[in-house]
Structures are given as structure tokens and as C-alpha cells.
Amino acid sequence: MTFEERQGKLERLLLAYQRYFDIKRDVAIGEDTFGAFAEFHSTSEKYVLVKKAKLWSLENNEYAYFYLTEKLDLETFEHIQKVALDAGMEHVHPHSEHMYSYVTLIILADEIDEDAKEALKKLRFEKNFRLSLHGWMEFRIAAINFSNGEIISNRSGKDVREILEQNLQS
Numbered sequence: 001m002t003f004e005e006r007q008g009k010l011e012r013l014l015l016a017y018q019r020y021f022d023i024k025r026d027v028a029i030g031e032d033t034f035g036a037f038a039e040f041h042s043t044s045e046k047y048v049l050v051k052k053a054k055l056w057s058l059e060n061n062e063y064a065y066f067y068l069t070e071k072l073d074l075e076t077f078e079h080i081q082k083v084a085l086d087a088g089m090e091h092v093h094p095h096s097e098h099m100y101s102y103v104t105l106i107i108l109a110d111e112i113d114e115d116a117k118e119a120l121k122k123l124r125f126e127k128n129f130r131l132s133l134h135g136w137m138e139f140r141i142a143a144i145n146f147s148n149g150e151i152i153s154n155r156s157g158k159d160v161r162e163i164l165e166q167n168l169q170s
Contacts, residue, residue: 001110001146006068009108009146009168010035013066016167021064029087032080035108036066039091057097059135063088064104072109072143077116081105085125085139092137094129100136104160107143108168112152117145123154144168 014023014036021038028034040062046055065084069076088103112120125139142153142160149169153161 001070003068006108006110006146007035010066010068013106013108013164013167014038016163017064021062027065029083032083034065034084035068038062038064038066040064043097058099059095059097060099061092061101062104063091063101064106066106066108068108070110072107072112072116074113074115074119077107077119080107081120081123081139081141088139089137094134096134098129098135100138102138102140102156104140104142104157106160106164107141109143109145111147112143112145112150117143117152120152121154124156126156 017023017038021040023036023038025036026033027037042060043057045057047053048055065087067080084105085103092101120141120143123139123141126136128136138156140154140157140160142151142157142164144151144164151161151164151169
């Protein structure tokens, strides 16, 4: 698959995200370049009569990184997931109204090595803030292997895998 074809698949996927997410394309983080970065923020509140009489408020966030590559091997996977997780954690700011934040990595690859695939499936990172009183965060990963159409994810990335299935499987 050519670079232009991978870029076209990314654009198709971003159409599913653009309704709810703010999207930036070609985002450089250190020496690595991600095809796109998308962020979502939602706040819900309940109040009585006037907004100053707030009963509760909840904040939800998602920070999604889209990575395009010809071949995903174990070394590349370990590096890129660390870069995405570290960059995503910089966006997470827990406080009393924070419910959860997702840091999501979506990988579009022509080919995925077996050891990288197994590492992706096993990867798990979750963090609670102040015994969950200030919310939690989860690291979600999903990848599509264009050579055989296989979509894989870690356990937390099941929802992301479904988005890939709906938008990229032909």
C-alpha cells in the first residue's frame, strides 16, 4: 500500500471522528510524527434552579493519536506506544469533577509482526487518581493490518476496534 493510500484510509477514519473531536493533522511529538491527533472533551452538570447551585459535574476526555506505518515490529510498537502514552498523560489533569480520560493509539499498518501483535493485545495501562475520587484514565490501542484486514486491540481498546471495523474494513 502506498503512502497516499494509507493517508486516504486515515482521512476516511477521521470522518468518523470529526463530529465530536477537534482534529490536528501531521502532529510531531519529539522526533515522531503522527498522522493526526484528535481530542474530545465533555462536561455534564446538574444544578437546582440556577447554575450557581450546582449539585454535581462530570468531565470526560479522550486524546487519540493516529500512527501510520508500513511495518509495525515490536521495537516500533514499544516506542510509539510509549510516546503516545507519555504525550496523552500530559493532557490528563485530574480534579474533583474529572470522571475519566482515555488516551487512545490507533495504528494503521500495511503489515504487523506477530510479536508486535501479541504485545499490543497484552498491553494494559490504567491509572486511578486519588482512589478514583479524581477519576481514572485508560490507555486504549487498536491497529489494522491492511495486508490481511485483521483488526486487533488491547482489552480496553474494544470500542476503538469496532470503529475501525465500521470505517475501514472493506
